[in-house]
Amino acid sequence: MTKVLLVDDEPLMLVGLESMLEWQNHDMKICGAARNGGHALELIEEKRPDLIITDIRMPVKSGLELMQSCREIYGRVPLFILLTAVEEYQYVKQAIHYQAVDYLIKLELTPEMLVTSLTKAREILLTFSKLAKYSGFAKNHVVEQVKEYIGQNLSKKLDLTHVAAIFGYSPKYISLLFAKHAECSFVEYINAEKIERAKELLLSSNIKTYEISDKLGFESSFYFSKVFKKYTGLSPREFVKKQGGQHD
Numbered sequence: 684m685t686k687v688l689l690v691d692d693e694p695l696m697l698v699g700l701e702s703m704l705e706w707q708n709h710d711m712k713i714c715g716a717a718r719n720g721g722h723a724l725e726l727i728e729e730k731r732p733d734l735i736i737t738d739i740r741m742p743v744k745s746g747l748e749l750m751q752s753c754r755e756i757y758g759r760v761p762l763f764i765l766l767t768a769v770e771e772y773q774y775v776k777q778a779i780h781y782q783a784v785d786y787l788i789k790l791e792l793t794p795e796m797l798v799t800s801l802t803k804a805r806e807i808l809l810t811f812s813k814l815a816k817y818s819g820f821a822k823n824h825v826v827e828q829v830k831e832y833i834g835q836n837l838s839k840k841l842d843l844t845h846v847a848a849i850f851g852y853s854p855k856y857i858s859l860l861f862a863k864h865a866e867c868s869f870v871e872y873i874n875a876e877k878i879e880r881a882k883e884l885l886l887s888s889n890i891k892t893y894e895i896s897d898k899l900g901f902e903s904s905f906y907f908s909k910v911f912k913k914y915t916g917l918s919p920r921e922f923v924k925k926q927g928g929q930h931d
Contacts (some may be wrong), residue, residue: 685805686714688730688748690723690737696789700736703794709801720744724752732761734784734804739767750781760811762804766792776840825850826864829857833873837880840900841873878914881907885923892919 689707691697697716706712714730716788717723721743722733735753750763751929759867763783766791778786783808829850832843846869861869877899884895896907911919 685713685734685808686730687709687736687878688726688732688737688761689716690718690720690735690740690741690743690749691925692718693716696738696766700797703792703797704801709798710805711801720746720749720752723749727753727757727761733808734762734764734801736764737766738789739765747777747781750778750783754781760808762807764800764804815906822860823864825852825857826860830865830872831859831877837877838898841901843869870907874910875914877901878911881911881919882915882922885919886926895919 684707689697689700691700697718711734712852714732715726717726719742720737723737724744726732727735735749737746737749744752746763747766750765751908753761753763759782763778763781764787765778765783766787768787768864770795772815775786784804787796787800829846832846832849843857847854850857854894858869859868861872865872867875881895881899884898885892886888890898892908893904896904898908901907901910908918911917915922917925
């Protein structure tokens with residue numbers, strides 16, 4: 684259900700807006716009301732509405748200033764429907780700039796006009812929702828591709844800058860994707876995968892620790908042992924011994 688916040692410095696206008704429609708019939712609910720832009724900004728942080736219907740001229744912070752603040756803080760959502768007592772070109776121009784859903788004149792407002800604006804807002808929100816899902820899928824796909832590349836190249840010294848360049852992204856972007864979608868950093872993921880491979884090699888072959896270190900692209904056997912102990916709580920020798928084997 685779409686959450687709507689009403690903002691107007693005139694109490695009667697707030698009452699009128701709330702009673703103008705059976706909001707639940709439009710799959711919407713009023714989540715709060717504010718009488719100035721400053722209070723509205725506090726409610727937005729608390730209630731996280733999807734849509735804000737606000738007057739333009741208000742004390743503390745105008746509707747346009749409120750909209751500007753929300754764009755800077757939250758991005759494209761919440762959406763805004765702007766209300767004003769008179770049609771002024773300057774307001775219309777600013778409303779367009781901040782991508783308002785609609786710009787309505789209070790004295791001309793009817794339930795039908797409001798429903799038309801609300802329908803437009805719902806369609807925009809639905810589009811954003813689909814884009815967000817697609818974006819999330821696409822980002823997950825990139826992470827899985829990078830993971831696959833890492834798995835196929837564990838013998839190399841895998842560097843974030845180099846791997847990011849292979850996939851055509853910046854190191855910062857790949858780093859952020861891993862933090863969000865892999866729930867660990869890029870380096871942590873590589874080290875964890877290398878240690879899992881090292882455990883397999885320790886238990887299934889007779890190659891020495893320094894050889895495994897070299898095989899998995901670690902800068903030294905000392906560093907390999909340090910990372911191994913960090914992830915397993917044991918040195919390579921202790922790990923093998925605990926598993927009932929022998930290793931030099």
